[in-house]
Amino acid sequence: xxxxxxxxxxxxxxxxxxGENGGVIPHDKNxxxxxxxxxxxxxxxxxxxxxxxxxxILVSNAPTNNTLLDEALEMIFSNKERRDPSYWISQLSxxxxxxxxxxxxxxxxxxxLKVENxxxxxxxxxxxxxxxxxxxxxxxxxxxxxxxxxxxxxDLRDIVIISLLHYGQxxxxxxxxxxxxxxxSRIEKIAMMDLIGQAISKSLTVFVSTTFSSxxxxxxxxxxPEEKLSLFVKEMKEKxxxxxxxxxxxxxxxxxxxxxxxxxxxxxxxxxxxxxxRKKDQYFEHTLTYTMHDFGSGA
Amino acid sequence: xxxxxKRDNQLTCILSGRIDTLSSSVLENELTEKMKEDISSVxxxxxxxxxxxxxxxxxxxxxxxxxxxxNFVISNIQPTVMKVFKMANLTDIVKFE
Numbered sequence: 001x002x003x004x005x006x007x008x009x010x011x012x013x014x015x016x017x018x019g020e021n022g023g024v025i026p027h028d029k030n031x032x033x034x035x036x037x038x039x040x041x042x043x044x045x046x047x048x049x050x051x052x053x054x055x056x057i058l059v060s061n062a063p064t065n066n067t068l069l070d071e072a073l074e075m076i077f078s079n080k081e082r083r084d085p086s087y088w089i090s091q092l093s094x095x096x097x098x099x100x101x102x103x104x105x106x107x108x109x110x111x112x113l114k115v116e117n118x119x120x121x122x123x124x125x126x127x128x129x130x131x132x133x134x135x136x137x138x139x140x141x142x143x144x145x146x147x148x149x150x151x152x153x154x155d156l157r158d159i160v161i162i163s164l165l166h167y168g169q170x171x172x173x174x175x176x177x178x179x180x181x182x183x184x185s186r187i188e189k190i191a192m193m194d195l196i197g198q199a200i201s202k203s204l205t206v207f208v209s210t211t212f213s214s215x216x217x218x219x220x221x222x223x224x225p226e227e228k229l230s231l232f233v234k235e236m237k238e239k240x241x242x243x244x245x246x247x248x249x250x251x252x253x254x255x256x257x258x259x260x261x262x263x264x265x266x267x268x269x270x271x272x273x274x275x276x277x278r279k280k281d282q283y284f285e286h287t288l289t290y291t292m293h294d295f296g297s298g299a
Numbered sequence: 300x301x302x303x304x305k306r307d308n309q310l311t312c313i314l315s316g317r318i319d320t321l322s323s324s325v326l327e328n329e330l331t332e333k334m335k336e337d338i339s340s341v342x343x344x345x346x347x348x349x350x351x352x353x354x355x356x357x358x359x360x361x362x363x364x365x366x367x368x369x370n371f372v373i374s375n376i377q378p379t380v381m382k383v384f385k386m387a388n389l390t391d392i393v394k395f396e
Binding site for chain 2 (some may be wrong): 193
C-alpha cells in the first residue's frame with residue numbers, strides 16, 4: 001500500500017501557481033507559508049513526521065532522496081528543541097525563495113515544466129504530466145476540482161492539498177468565488193480528514209491572519225543599504241512570525257559574517273528583493289523570469 | 300501484535316495497543332500482504348486499541364478508498380479513539396459497529 005508519487009506536495013502546490021498558458025501567477029502573500037507547510041506535509045506523508053491530537057512527532061530522519069525534503073528534514077532533526085509546526089513553517093518560509101528554485105528545477109527535470117524566453121511554461125501544450133509507466137496521472141488542479149465537485153473518497157495527498165489551500169486561504173488558485181461558496185462545506189470536511197494536515201494547516205492561520213506592515217514600500221525611500229537590510233530583516237520577522245533574532249538564518253542575523261555578505265550584496269544590487277541559496281552559497285535577486293542556467297545542466 | 304482471521308472473502312483484523320507511526324507501518328505491511336488474497340471486505344476490531352496517531356487514520360482512508368464505504372468496518376472502538384475519528388471528520392466515511 002506504500003505508493004511512490006511522481007510529484008511531491010510542494011511541487012504540486014507550486015504548479016497551482018503556474019497559469020494555464022505558463023507564467024507564474026504573482027504569488028499571494030500566503031504562498032510562501034503554504035509552500036513551507038507543504039514541505040512538512042510531505043514529510044508526514046513519507047512517515048518522517050507524525051502527529052496525534054496534541055503534538056507533532058519526529059519519527060525518522062532517513063533521507064527521502066528529494067533534495068528539498070532532505071534539506072528540511074536536516075533542519076528539523078538538527079534542532080535540539082521540540083518545536084511546534086508553526087515554528088517550522090516560519091523557519092522554512094524564510095528559505096521559501098531558495099526552495100522554489102529546487103522545486104522548479106525538479107519540475108523541469110520531470111518534464112512537467114520548461115523554460116522558454118525566460119518564461120516558465122507547461123511542458124505540454126495543456127497542463128498535464130508526462131505518462132508514467134504508460135499511465136496518465138491527473139494534473140493537480142483538475143484532480144482537486146473533480147474531487148471537490150464529487151462525493152468521492154479523497155486520496156491522502158488530495159486531502160493534504162485541499163487542507164493547505166483551505167487554511168492558507170489560497171482556494172482561489174483552484175476555484176472561482178462562486179465555487180468556493182457552493183462547495184464550502186465539502187472543502188472544510190476534506191480539509192479536516194488528516195490530523196497532521198489539521199495541525200500544520202491550522203498553524204497557517206497564524207501567518208495568514210497577519211496584516212503586513214508597509215515596510216517594503218518604505219524601503220524605496222531609504223538611502224542607506226544598512227537601513228534597507230535592517231528593514232528587510234524586520235519585515236521577514238514580521239511576515240514569518242520570528243520573535244527571536246537567534247531564530248533568523250545567519251544571512252539575516254546581525255553580527256554574523258554572512259550578514260555582512262548580505263549587506264555587500266544589497267550594496268551591489270541596490271534593493272532587498274533577494275535571497276540566499278545555502279547550498280550554492282550565493283545570493284540571488286528574486287525574479288519571476290527564468291533561464292535554464294538557473295537550474296543546472298540536469299534541468 | 301495484530302491477529303488476522305479470514306472467513307470467506309472477509310478479513311477481520313484484531314488490533315491492539317498503541318497504533319503509532321511504527322505500529323501503523325507494521326500494520327500497513329501486514330495488510331498489503333493479506334490483501335493480495337481474495338478479500339472484498341475488512342473489519343478492524345479495535346477493542347484493544349487505546350491510542351492512534353495520524354498515520355493510522357491514513358491507513359483507514361486508504362482502506363475505505365480501496366474497498367468502498369460499505370466494505371470497511373470498524374468495530375468495538377473505544378470512546379477515546381472515537382474522539383480522534385470525530386476530530387478528523389471521518390465518521391461520515393467509515394462504517395462503525
